Amino acid sequence: MSQYVRVGIEALQGFLSAVFERRGFSAPDAGFIAETLIDADRRGIASHGMQRMAMYDHKLRHGMIDPAAQVSVVSDIKACAVLDGHSGMGQLISRDAMKLAITKAQEHGIGVVSVRDSNHFGTAGYWARMAANQGLIGVAMTNSNPLTAPTHAGLPALGSNPIAFAVGQGDDQFVYDAATSTVSLGKIEVLVKLGEPIAGDWAVDEHGAAEHDSARMMGKISASPRIGGLTPLGGSGEMNAGYKGYGLNMIVEILTGILSGGVLSWDMKGQHICHCFAAIDLEAFGGAQLIGERVAELSARLRALPSVDGHPVLVAGDKEREAAQNNEDSIPVDAATFRQLITIGERANVSVPQTWHSNQYEGPAQ
Amino acid sequence: MSQYVRVGIEALQGFLSAVFERRGFSAPDAGFIAETLIDADRRGIASHGMQRMAMYDHKLRHGMIDPAAQVSVVSDIKACAVLDGHSGMGQLISRDAMKLAITKAQEHGIGVVSVRDSNHFGTAGYWARMAANQGLIGVAMTNSNPLTAPTHAGLPALGSNPIAFAVGQGDDQFVYDAATSTVSLGKIEVLVKLGEPIAGDWAVDEHGAAEHDSARMMGKISASPRIGGLTPLGGSGEMNAGYKGYGLNMIVEILTGILSGGVLSWDMKGQHICHCFAAIDLEAFGGAQLIGERVAELSARLRALPSVDGHPVLVAGDKEREAAQNNEDSIPVDAATFRQLITIGERANVSVPQTWHSNQYEGPAQ
Numbered sequence A, B: 001m002s003q004y005v006r007v008g009i010e011a012l013q014g015f016l017s018a019v020f021e022r023r024g025f026s027a028p029d030a031g032f033i034a035e036t037l038i039d040a041d042r043r044g045i046a047s048h049g050m051q052r053m054a055m056y057d058h059k060l061r062h063g064m065i066d067p068a069a070q071v072s073v074v075s076d077i078k079a080c081a082v083l084d085g086h087s088g089m090g091q092l093i094s095r096d097a098m099k100l101a102i103t104k105a106q107e108h109g110i111g112v113v114s115v116r117d118s119n120h121f122g123t124a125g126y127w128a129r130m131a132a133n134q135g136l137i138g139v140a141m142t143n144s145n146p147l148t149a150p151t152h153a154g155l156p157a158l159g160s161n162p163i164a165f166a167v168g169q170g171d172d173q174f175v176y177d178a179a180t181s182t183v184s185l186g187k188i189e190v191l192v193k194l195g196e197p198i199a200g201d202w203a204v205d206e207h208g209a210a211e212h213d214s215a216r217m218m219g220k221i222s223a224s225p226r227i228g229g230l231t232p233l234g235g236s237g238e239m240n241a242g243y244k245g246y247g248l249n250m251i252v253e254i255l256t257g258i259l260s261g262g263v264l265s266w267d268m269k270g271q272h273i274c275h276c277f278a279a280i281d282l283e284a285f286g287g288a289q290l291i292g293e294r295v296a297e298l299s300a301r302l303r304a305l306p307s308v309d310g311h312p313v314l315v316a317g318d319k320e321r322e323a324a325q326n327n328e329d330s331i332p333v334d335a336a337t338f339r340q341l342i343t344i345g346e347r348a349n350v351s352v353p354q355t356w357h358s359n360q361y362e363g364p365a366q
Helices: A009-022 A027-042 A050-061 A090-108 A124-132 A185-194 A214-222 A242-258 A288-303 A318-326 A335-347 A354-358 B009-022 B027-042 B050-061 B090-108 B124-132 B185-194 B214-221 B242-258 B288-303 B318-326 B335-347 B354-358
Strands: A003-008 A072-077 A080-084 A110-118 A136-142 A163-167 A174-178 A273-281 A330-334 A361-364 B003-008 B072-077 B080-084 B110-118 B137-142 B163-167 B174-178 B273-280 B330-334 B361-364
Touching: A003 A009, A003 A335, A009 A027, A009 A050, A009 A330, A009 A335, A009 A354, A027 A050, A027 A090, A027 A124, A027 A330, A050 A330, A050 A335, A080 A090, A090 A110, A090 A124, A090 A136, A090 A273, A110 A242, A110 B110, A124 A136, A124 A163, A124 A174, A124 A273, A136 A242, A163 A288, A163 B242, A174 A318, A174 B242, A185 A214, A242 A273, A242 B163, A242 B174, A242 B288, A288 B242, A330 A335, B003 B009, B003 B335, B009 B027, B009 B050, B009 B330, B009 B335, B009 B354, B027 B050, B027 B090, B027 B124, B027 B330, B050 B330, B050 B335, B080 B090, B090 B110, B090 B124, B090 B137, B090 B273, B110 B242, B124 B137, B124 B163, B124 B174, B124 B273, B137 B242, B163 B288, B174 B318, B185 B214, B242 B273, B330 B335
Parallel strands: A080 A110, B080 B110
Antiparallel strands: A003 A330, A003 A361, A072 A080, A110 A273, A136 A163, A136 A273, A163 A174, B003 B330, B003 B361, B072 B080, B110 B273, B137 B163, B137 B273, B163 B174
């Protein structure tokens, strides 16, 4: 088990903003990017928070993300649009794209915006929640590096291709955010760090056999060419309907890479990522308040179901909301990532917050 | 293994149309309903073809489906609408609803129509293909009787809640159509008929334990109150991410039962089913031809992947298209269902086609 440090959010927000400003973003944009990353850690999605700073910093320093890129409109016809991100920062492009989807939804009832040539946009759920927070249904998807092996194949031809869907407000906001692979690669990375095997039907080798060695899996999926892969949701083969997860994964590929005229996961090397955003205005369906109440009512009935195994019956978004309540002023950052942050700061000539010098390692993360 | 009969489509179309006319539908509507059911069998989806005739006939004779029902518009605002089916025939309501979604997509770029108080609408894929055949993306969903147990629960609080998505034309039409449970209840029914156990992680009992006895599972899911349930896609517990299938299932519940102001799967007794249909015009995305070509290109690359286990790598829709090619003039109907059809005909005072008297049982169905 790795140790972690509790990092105060206010100081961290200032530090990250300064780093992003140093890398070429305006102060408001830098602040916004920082906020989205801290939000992931607050909600317990550690794979998409501080742990990704090294990746963003690397890409910014090597010109793979262009901080000066301006989003351009490829087409804009009634409720639908295609945007080109010109290899800019995924979070800024996604903010523009979801704003446009929301504007279109307010005008037409629904809006769909497909995006090409973006970069990693953080959690898909952040963008779906952006619409939900304004009383709409929000949907967000992205393709990614090739990671998922289609049913009966031993090569990763498809991305992890998550789908996010959010509706409602407050403590009953429904927030679904999940890769269409059984797990995201981040879960395998965690097992590698912990030296633990893969217990579930999460990955296959190049022969289609279940892969239970986490380090070997990471080695193969990072090789050139990549071999093996994550299983689609439903697992390997057809026994537990892995072809369903494979099909859902391909739907995401169609709505992102294909509709936008962009690069497919298969052909991707960490850049030129494609997204799709949709927003649905709830006016025709009785209004945001009524729909929020009906979602809350169904959620309450589900949560009240007796548990069969001691784990409570939850609704999508519950775990992350509870984490956010526990991380209101500070977030847990694992020791290795904390040291990375200090290096990133030094490299950007941004001084680390005063309080960090007294941060104590507090033992295993939750 | 049960035996099957090959039934000629032309004669069957006439027979079914006559039965539905006798149950109160106009000749064109009766013909359309018959066509949708034969289409399911042609495409190898036996669970949704002739096998369902007994259910439809029962509901029509007992007033649970109203052949005279007229669809009414609950709300119609820009690209979105809610329709009320007034307990009419699901296929006729769905045809109206998808037509409206397509019209809205042609006007606004995209259309979304949520429907309440309908009945079983056959395969979800039929409705998604209706839009794809006209050069749009088609999406269709429905809630259902309560069949799926949420993660960590031992009661079926949610429906099988399938999602269908179709795009493209001809031999490369992508057609995804799948329950968000690991399997549909139809697959368990088939095992019961065959006297075979449940091999996969498809069902749980009321204690959340894996249920491998197909007959016992059917008994419990049909009891009053129902207990146990199908697992959500991803299986029981959290090991293989069953909470993802559970979340997808709930998204369908939100877009159908909740958006339409209708009845939730949980509260359903085979009636008042709710659907959701969407259509996306492809003009803003480069047009139907270009998108069809890009989908076909990705599909061809996927199909060309080497198989790891002797089963070819397929794309959603391939299996059903191949079956349709094999069933151009006739469909296989299992012996028990064939006898049901004859009973249904006698009861409706519709004479069975001349050719049926010479039909020979041809051994186990594919």
